[in-house]
Amino acid sequence: MTDQYCVIGNPVEHSKSPWIHARFAQLTGQDLRYEKRLVERDAFARSVQAFRAEGGKGCNVTVPFKFEAASLTARQSDRARLAQACNTLRFDGPDVFADNTDGVGLVSDITRNAGIDPAGRDVLLIGAGGAAAGVLGPLIEARPRRIVVANRTQAKAVLLIERHAALAAKHGVRLEAPALHEVRDGFHVVINATASSMIGAAVPVPPSVLRPGALACDLMYGSAAQGFVEWAQGHGAKARDGLGMLVEQAAEAFLIWRGVRPPSAQVLAELRATLA
Ligand code: NAP
DSSP: OOEEEEEEESSOTTOOHHHHHHHHHHHHTOOEEEEEEEOOTTOHHHHHHHHHHTTOOEEEEOTTOHHHHHTSOSOBOHHHHHHTOOSEEEEETTEEEEEOOHHHHHHHIIIIISOOOOTTOEEEEEOOSHHHHHHHHHHHHTOOSEEEEEOSSHHHHHHHHHHTHHHHHHHTOEEEOOOGGGOOSOEEEEEEOSSTTTTTOOOSSOGGGEEEEEEEEESOOGGGGHHHHHHHHHTTOEEEOTHHHHHHHHHHHHHHHHSOOOOHHHHHHHHHHHHO
């Protein structure tokens, strides 16, 4: 029987995950179906239950359910526990295993697809919502010299770095959480993990944060990321949208479910061509 997977979210119509996983399955010879499920905001846990009862093998979780997904099960990866947010659930018989592949997806995109090694560099992570929480742990594991987490609501960034203090100490990474308006000095890697591009708001930091030749990534993709991409390129940075992270986090979820790593660079190139 064909194994069933889905992405659960609200909204979810825009999701490219069914296309990505269908292509991964074709290229690796895996027999699976992957669909989108739009779920009412108070019905997440019920919907996961229903999908399992139908024989579902696992699901991705997107906005606004990543935090709730983390409270569904005690069986979590270390990175999901640190993030307190999950984007991947695997159903193991009566048990549910929860993981967060967003951060490893972003780090894979930066290192493999953009060819930048964050080790020893200065990184600015803007935002302290679900996406930022998911990426901070894997960013620390990439061993930059320093990560500055700056968020509009500073207290959330402070909590986030406090939660990651032990991991940062283990890897010798300096963590700071200044007020957003105080961030001015230059970084090698700048990551916009806020919703600014999604809502059409201005880039929330000045261009001085971009060192010459910096890599600037927005987690948003498509036309909504265009403003950030133009801002970064206009100030001499290499710009990247979130499409690579999207494909790489999906590849990691596919590995968790199927035990096979799909050819993510090929699928990213195909997806970019499809969307162009
Ligand atoms: P979230 O949990 O709602 O957090 C939103 C964040 O954006 C908060 O830090 C918020 O600050 C900040 N923010 C909102 N409007 C802002 C503005 N005008 N100026 C400055 N900061 C602002 O959302 P999320 O799940 O973290 O998602 C953030 C972005 O990442 C979205 O664009 C999402 O599409 C993208 N994303 C992409 C991928 C991918 O695979 N490419 C994966 C996950 C997420 P406050 O705390 O002050 O409210």
